Amino acid sequence: MRVAEKIEKMILKMIPGNTFKYQELGIAKDEYSAATKAIERLIKREVIKRASTGLFYIPKQTAFGNIMPREEELLKPYLFNGGQRTAYITGITLYNRMGITTQVPKNIRLASRDKRIVTKIGSVEVKSVKSYVEVTNENYYLLELLDVIKDFKTIPDADKTQTIRFLLNKLGELTVKEKEKLIWIALKYPPRVRALTGALLSELNPTDLLQELKKSINPLTIYKYKITSQQLPTIENWNIQ
Template sequence: MNITQKIENRINQLEPGIPFKYEQLGIEREEIGAAAKAIERFLNKGFIKRISRGVFYKPKESVFGKLRPSEEDLIKSYLFRKGKRIGYITGTYLYNRMGLTTQFPKNIRCASSVKRISTRIGNTQIKPVKSYVNVTNDNVVLLELLDAFKDFKNIPDLNVPSSLAILKNKLKQLSDTDLSTLIRYALKYPPRTQALLGAVLESMGMKKYTVKLKDNLNPLSTYKLRINEDILPERVRWNIK
């Protein structure tokens, strides 16, 4: 089987509309030159489309013709390296998906501890954010949740009572193991993250998880998070204003 047939077979096995890179085609180092020529032929025929340098997709057929991948699917190709997750979408895009804001950003932020994920996809600019913890498939949900606590004050168009209710519901869905891991990660985040997380957990009767957070905070520090005492009475014990 020549390299062109090999690549065509690999592409046929890929899901339409999902971005892929050279590394997903099983190309050996000595095959790269021939592979590049094969890819160009496939591009010219319309068998695949290019998103950016080294990133392609197989068009998805529909009654409306060939469809381009969704924006989120396009971004996902930058969140993995050799099949291993190295980043995740954060910022307003994430908080919109979580139901914390109705705003939709022009730019999308991607967090990673090992790579600056910075590119442009169409009219959307992807901007890098440093992750506080190494990212894996297993901890993405926890990091997304901690980011929401970290950025709570600055989330646009935020309804505080309903947003706290959403975060509490997400915390309720975590196992004891996940909650313990969440606390361990929270200690790497800014103090305001720990204070708000601690106050919310305490309001849910989950005080046993807050001890490490409380011990880690400076008792003289205060945190201005725009939360009234009638909404979160526990804020007083955590020096939240």
């Protein structure tokens, strides 16, 4: 079977809206030249579309026309490596998705421990920031919550009372083991993050593990969040104002 036929047959079996790269087509090294030409022909025929350099997808057809893949799908090559998560979406994109802000970011930020990510998805720039710990499938959702706490004061248009409620709801849904993992990760974050994390968790159900957070912050330092005790009753125990 010719390379072009093999590629088209493989692509047509894919789910519309999902992205793929050359590496997922099982192409041998000596077939890359023919594969590149085959891909370009499929793009011209509008069988597939290019999402970004080296990233393609089959358009998903709806009553309103073809639609782009979901944001998470477009970013998949940068979020995973060999099926293992190595990065996660953070910043205003994340906070918008969570409903904390209505602001739409001009660029997307991906947090990763070691990976440097600079690319474009359409007209939107994708930039990387350094995560505080190694990112995995088992911890990225905890890192997302800690980033909300980290950026609590600077999230545009965020209502502090509603953000506190959001965080308490999300933290309250975690299992005991997940809360323990969150605490150990929080110890890698700045002191102000540890303080607010401690105040939020102690509002839910105080545990001995919170002492680790308590010991990690300076008892003489005041962390200014402009939060009242009506919004979060435990702030005084964590030097928060």
